[in-house]
Amino acid sequence: xxxxxxxxxxxxxxxxxxxxxxxxxxxxxxxxxxxxxxxxxxxxxxxxxxxxxxxxxxxxxxxxxxxxxxxxxxxxxxxxxxxxxxxxxxxxxxxxxxxxxxxxxxxxxxxxxxxxxxxxxxxxxxxxxxxxxxxxxxxxxxxxxxxxxxxxxxxxxxxxxxxxxxxxxxxxxxxxxxxxxxxxxxxxxxxxxxxxxxxxxxxxxxxxxxxxxxxxxxxxxxxxxxxxxxxxxxxxxxxxxxxxxxxxxxxxxxxxxxxxxxx
Amino acid sequence: xxxxxxxxxxxxxxxxxxxxxxxxxxxxxxxxxxxxxxxxxxxxxxxxxxxxxxxxxxxxxxxxxxxxxxxxxxxxxxxxxxxxxxxxxxxxxxxxxxxxxxxxxxxxxxxxxxxxxxxxxxxxxxxxxxxxxxxxxxxxxxxxxxxxxxxxxxxxxxxxxxxxxxxxxxxxx
Numbered sequence: 001x002x003x004x005x006x007x008x009x010x011x012x013x014x015x016x017x018x019x020x021x022x023x024x025x026x027x028x029x030x031x032x033x034x035x036x037x038x039x040x041x042x043x044x045x046x047x048x049x050x051x052x053x054x055x056x057x058x059x060x061x062x063x064x065x066x067x068x069x070x071x072x073x074x075x076x077x078x079x080x081x082x083x084x085x086x087x088x089x090x091x092x093x094x095x096x097x098x099x100x101x102x103x104x105x106x107x108x109x110x111x112x113x114x115x116x117x118x119x120x121x122x123x124x125x126x127x128x129x130x131x132x133x134x135x136x137x138x139x140x141x142x143x144x145x146x147x148x149x150x151x152x153x154x155x156x157x158x159x160x161x162x163x164x165x166x167x168x169x170x171x172x173x174x175x176x177x178x179x180x181x182x183x184x185x186x187x188x189x190x191x192x193x194x195x196x197x198x199x200x201x202x203x204x205x206x207x208x209x210x211x212x213x214x215x216x217x218x219x220x221x222x223x224x225x226x227x228x229x230x231x232x233x234x235x236x237x238x239x240x241x242x243x244x245x246x247x248x249x250x251x252x253x254x255x256x257x258x259x260x261x262x263x
Numbered sequence: 264x265x266x267x268x269x270x271x272x273x274x275x276x277x278x279x280x281x282x283x284x285x286x287x288x289x290x291x292x293x294x295x296x297x298x299x300x301x302x303x304x305x306x307x308x309x310x311x312x313x314x315x316x317x318x319x320x321x322x323x324x325x326x327x328x329x330x331x332x333x334x335x336x337x338x339x340x341x342x343x344x345x346x347x348x349x350x351x352x353x354x355x356x357x358x359x360x361x362x363x364x365x366x367x368x369x370x371x372x373x374x375x376x377x378x379x380x381x382x383x384x385x386x387x388x389x390x391x392x393x394x395x396x397x398x399x400x401x402x403x404x405x406x407x408x409x410x411x412x413x414x415x416x417x418x419x420x421x422x423x424x425x426x427x428x429x430x431x432x433x434x435x436x
Contacts, residue, residue: 028434029432031407032391032410032411032432033365033407033409033412034349034353034396034407035324035345035346037407038352039430039432040345040431040432041431041432041433042415042431042432042433042434044434079415100434
């Protein structure tokens with residue numbers, strides 16, 4: 001009825017598949033061997049469409065079935081479905097992963113909830129983007145009480161990542177658009193949101209004056225705005241933003257004792 | 264459907280499409296390949312073709328299921344989850360006093376089906392003998408009726424042979 005290929009697909013799901021001959025006659029996934037009963041069944045596009053038509057009151061979506069069980073695949077498995085090149089997809093019914101997979105062409109995948117802005121948006125949220133490192137001046141982990149301590153980060157550039165989503169090469173770009181500074185003074189009241197990444201001394205663009213001595217752990221979170229394009233297509237904005245927490249640093253706030261060094 | 268299958272076959276000329284005809288339902292098929300092969304599918308030739316390896320794999324699967332001894336079979340796999348799942352199951356059957364009786368899988372055709380990466384993944388069509396098994400000494404005897412089926416077998420190449428990395432049943436076969 002069709003031809004298609006595959007990859008490494010066994011998961012815990014396969015362990016749960018019962019060995020039974022009492023399956024419906026129209027089920028294309030009846031196992032003929034013990035091994036088949038332990039393995040995934042892969043349906044063609046036509047079979048997948050037939051299943052969906054028979055369950056029309058439900059919502060279906062698909063994601064690429066990678067060895068990592070992740071929709072973001074850089075090395076996507078391919079297959080043949082009804083004579084055409086396709087890829088293997090996990091199939092979800094009302095959000096629940098089904099115990100069979102589908103070999104679908106790009107067109108079939110798109111029809112079945114394939115690459116949509118929402119898919120890209122989820123990818124944007126799931127990908128790892130750089131966390132900002134906070135730089136403190138004065139350096140060496142010490143600053144003075146009642147003194148303008150300078151903060152900045154060098155994470156100011158856009159970052160791009162290319163992933164395969166539903167069989168498409170998608171470039172996602174994240175640009176830092178806001179910084180949330182946590183000065184570590186023990187209260188979020190002291191937090192500051194800026195579009196400015198700050199700058200090194202003497203440009204005191206993001207500063208904070210500690211009023212008490214002690215140990216603090218300042219950090220800066222980075223909010224990214226995103227856009228994407230499919231292949232070499234036009235860039236499209238991703239509506240949501242993503243905030244990546246920054247790693248805090250140790251900072252000791254000390255008082256200065258005046259010493260007469262000359263008269 | 265048959266027309267489409269024929270068309271697929273015609274378009275897939277560069278692909279492997281090997282057939283064996285007739286005979287009983289045992290798995291003792293001779294290897295069919297232009298590559299140097301052994302006439303015995305249970306032992307590897309010096310440089311083994313994918314087709315020969317696949318036939319040997321099915322023969323090993325038959326032996327494994329009928330004996331409960333899984334090491335030789337597993338040595339032919341690499342990261343194949345369903346293979347691991349199968350061997351765990353078979354081991355458990357035998358440990359608990361059960362058994363498997365299976366006359367094997369008669370391979371009727373092997374078709375490389377990925378034009379971009381030829382030789383790595385294969386539709387393996389054949390006729391599976393019925394399986395009789397008991398999961399434990401006190402368990403009921405159970406059956407799988409077998410019949411015509413097609414599996415998707417994915418391989419990775421080694422220096423002289425192959426390993427099975429993936430196995431799936433193709434629907435509608």
